[in-house]
Amino acid sequence: MNDQEVKATIFKLLHKIAPDIDPEELEMNDNIREVFGIDSFDFLQFIIGLDEKFGVTTPEDDYGKITTLNALISYIKSAK
Amino acid sequence: MIEFKMPSLGADMEDGTLVEWRVKSGEAVKRGDIIADVDTQKGLIEIEVFEEGTVDRLVVKEGEKVPVGTVMATIIPIGALESSRKESVQVKAVSEVKQKAKTQITTEPAKQPLKEGSIVSHKHLKISPLAKRMAVEKGIDLTTIKGSGPEGSIVKKDIELAAKTKEESHMEASEEKKEIASRGIRDAIAMAMSRSNREIPHFYLETRIDISKALEWLKETNKERELKDRLLSVVLLIKATARAIKEVPVVNAYWENGLQLKDVINIGFAVSLRKGGVVIPAIHDADQKSPAELMTLLKDLIPRARALKLRSSELSESTITLTNVGEGNVDKVFGVIYPPQVAIIGFGNIVEEAWAENGAISARPVIHVTLAADHRAIDGYLAGRFLTALKHHLQNPETL
Structure with a gap:
């Protein structure tokens, strides 16, 4: 699995736990939880x-x- | 005869729109069964029934908006139906016929996409057996499809296209509904919070709790657990709150023509919606659940709360509110009480702070806890006792 495929799968997971966010807005060095307001509950699901x-x-x-x-x-x- | 009425799901609810009946006339229902979906300001709510019997008549039609208290359906209590059967042989026979007819109704699937008969009645349509089967499975009305196969026959890809279009339009409708619900939630919050600020003389207390023992306990517990069974610190906050309520029950009450203490501990857990708004489903009997049981419950409750798909009892039976909105964001939260409750507990983020103890200073993980209380119901002394009890329980996590 290359970086792009890993990234695409991560985006799918993020979209699943927070359907109303757009993972494409995320920069590579952004803090994921801060940008999308992911709390500890969502993070555990992730x-x-x-x-x-x-x-x-x-x-x-x-x-x-x-x-x-x-x-x-x-x-x-x-x-892996 | 029992009259099933549009329930009130909080002081701020005036009416609701019946979206769908989940039962039919003649169907048996028991306590806790979901019998209808009702659209309210707080989203699409599953309405439960609290009696046992047989649905007699569905009075309100789907799509109808009715005020709280309107009779929506009538239910024959379980005993009444049995006693009426015993009246006479003749009556019994009639009753059995009726009962049989009712059974036939109930054995039909609740949502039959398309009856087999409707395909038979469209015999003039040319359709491949596979496409026909798919249409039944996906609930596609064949009369709306123009076939693209030989001589205009309907083939597999026509059904696939129709199913896709149907799904898209369904999603659009659901998105639109979410938007409307979101506006409704804003109105509901505005109404409840204005009333709270107008009527409730709030006072606030705050304490900070060294939470290192609780975090250590959690870490050790989670090491032994499978990933999917890991616990979050919030379940300890909920359980410690429930335990503290047992010691100082006055915080667990309604102010309605005076103080009414509640004998059940149903903690309303504030769930924030990302686009704004908050819904507060009840964690029933929180004092009787273990941290692991609370975690299992939250896994079910939080996603449904965010999707605005809660049950009537979850929206209307909270006896106190807990907000953990500080998590990850802010150190302290001072809440506004949700009437007719008399208290709201606010947990801030867990932060590392300098902690002085026994003449020495060290860095400890600390959580700031606040209590906003209704001064008509509670005084400073008992409110302080409550926070002290909460601190004690959080510092002894092994007993939770």
Whole structure:
């Protein structure tokens, strides 16, 4: 899976937890939760989605490592 | 005969529009069954019935807007139907015939997309067997389709196109409905909050709580849990609030012609909508649920609240409100009480702060908790006791 495919899947997951946002507005280094106002409940659903789509189980201690799109893509690729 | 009336889903509701009946005349209903969808200012609400019996007559028609208290349907109580059957053999026979007819009605699927008969009646239409089957499955009216197959026959792709168009128009209608609901929510909030500010003499208290033990407990618990079963700190906030209410019950009350203490603890949990607006579904009997049960409940409740698809009991039975709107944003939240309740608890963001204890200073994760209380119902002493109890429970998470 290349970066674009990973990004597209992340966008689908974001759209699923927050249907009224447009993930395309997100810059690579934006803080995802801040830009879209994603609370801890939505974020947990997102983490569950990452596990389902990529088989990546994110420990709570790593939440701080996946704040931006850039960081998230690197994290997923290194964890797979 | 029981009269089922348009319920009031809060002090701010005046009327509702019946969108769809979920039951038919003759159908048996029991307590908690959803019998109708009603459009209100707070979205499309599933209306539950609180009696057991058989639906007699559906009085209000779908699409009709009626004031709160209007009789929407009549229900024959369960005992009444049985006793009427015992009257005489003749009556019994008639009753059985009626009952049979009613059973036939109830065995029909609630939403049959297209009856088989309607295809038979369009025998002149040329349609492939596959397309015919698909039309039934997708609920497509064949008379509205122009076939693109040989000699104008309807084929698979015609049905697919029709299904897509139908879905798109449905989505547009649903979007439009959401817009209208969103405007309704604004009006409902405006009405309730204006009344609150006009009638309720608010006073506010604040305390800050060292939440390091609770976060540590959560971390350890979550390590043992599967990802999908992880708990969030909010369930501890809810549970600790419920426990504190048990100790200081005066905060869990309505002010309606005087103070009315509530014997159930239904915590209204404020759910913010991204485009503005807030809905407050009730977490029933929060004191009797474990943190894990509260988490399971929130997973069901929050998405439905955001989609404005709640049940009548969830909108009308809160006895106190909890807002966690501070999470991720602000340190302190001072709420406006939702009448006729007498208190609202506000949790801010969890932040790291300097904490002085036993003559030493260290950095601790801290949460600021506020209580806005109705001074007609509560005084400063008991309000302070409530926050102290809340602090105690949050600092002993293993007992929650």
